[in-house]
Amino acid sequence: MGLRRFAVLYPDEEYGKVYAGKFRQEIVRYGGEMVGYEPYNPKETDFAKSIKKLAGRGFEALFIPDGPSNAGMIIPQLAYHDVDHVLLLGTNLWYSPELIRAAERFAQGAVLPADFWDTGLPGTEESFSFRYERFFNEKPGFVSAVAYDTAAILMNIIINPDVRYRDSIIEQLENMGSFQGVTGVTVFD
Numbered sequence: 001m002g003l004r005r006f007a008v009l010y011p012d013e014e015y016g017k018v019y020a021g022k023f024r025q026e027i028v029r030y031g032g033e034m035v036g037y038e039p040y041n042p043k044e045t046d047f048a049k050s051i052k053k054l055a056g057r058g059f060e061a062l063f064i065p066d067g068p069s070n071a072g073m074i075i076p077q078l079a080y081h082d083v084d085h086v087l088l089l090g091t092n093l094w095y096s097p098e099l100i101r102a103a104e105r106f107a108q109g110a111v112l113p114a115d116f117w118d119t120g121l122p123g124t125e126e127s128f129s130f131r132y133e134r135f136f137n138e139k140p141g142f143v144s145a146v147a148y149d150t151a152a153i154l155m156n157i158i159i160n161p162d163v164r165y166r167d168s169i170i171e172q173l174e175n176m177g178s179f180q181g182v183t184g185v186t187v188f189d
Contacts, residue, residue, distance in 0.1 A: 003087065007036030007059040009050060009074065011066045016042065019065030019091060035059045040074075042066065047074050051081045061087040068094055072102025079106055087111060092142060128182040142183070149181030 006027050010020035020037065027034050036057045040050040051074070054062070062083070064071050071094055078084065088110040099107060128148060132140040140148075156179075157163055157172040179186045 001087070003032070003060045005033050005035050005059045006061050006063065007034070007038070007054050007057060007086075008063045008065075009036075009038050009040065009047075009054060010064070011042035011070060012039035013042050016065050020063070023063050023065070023089075036062075042070055045073055047077050048081060051077055051083060055081050055083050059086060061089055063089040065091050066093070068096035068099035068102070072099045072107075075099075075103035075106045075110075145182045149179070149183050149186060152181060153179050153186065 006023075008020045008023055010016035016039070020039075024034055024037065036054040036059055038050045038053050040047050062078070064074060066074070071090060075088065078086075078088075088107065090110055090112050092113055094107075094110065094112050128145065129140055132144060132148075153173075153176070154169075157169055157176070160172070163169060163172060173188045176188065
């Protein structure tokens with residue numbers, strides 16, 4: 001997208017710190033510039049103090065790793081404090097009608113990661129989404145995709161006749177290497 005300057009506004013709790021840190025690492029890794037990195041109290045409803053610290057720093061995109069409730073309150077406050085004309089970036093937690101109800105037009109154009117990547121060809125019977133939708137009459141969500149991958153991993157292990165006890169399942173998981181599923185690559189360490 002040609003973006004070079006980024007900021008992060010994150011909740012001062014474990015989820016926010018982890019995702020903010022990972023985002024920062026990737027921005028630096030790809031040669032971007034992190035011009036703002038501000039925490040906020042996730043139990044508050046007024047985020048003005050943290051937003052004002054970011055205002056005027058000249059970033060092109062703002063990452064907010066928080067759920068729909070807080071993000072829905074923060075996004076309109078950004079415009080109020082003249083933090084506008086920036087691309088908003090969120091996590092998959094933003095896939096919620098609650099966010100749209102709260103942020104309305106202020107959330108238009110936000111970029112969210114895909115819940116999962118369907119490795120089959122779209123519209124073919126090999127496609128996880130195609131098979132899921134045909135069986136359940138609805139599109140699969142992230143939880144369905146993770147459940148599918150989990151079942152596939154376990155089935156690949158328990159079909160082995162040497163796997164008869166829980167300890168041997170754990171051993172197989174520890175030694176399985178990587179598994180390419182509909183949610184991406186899964187590894188256990």
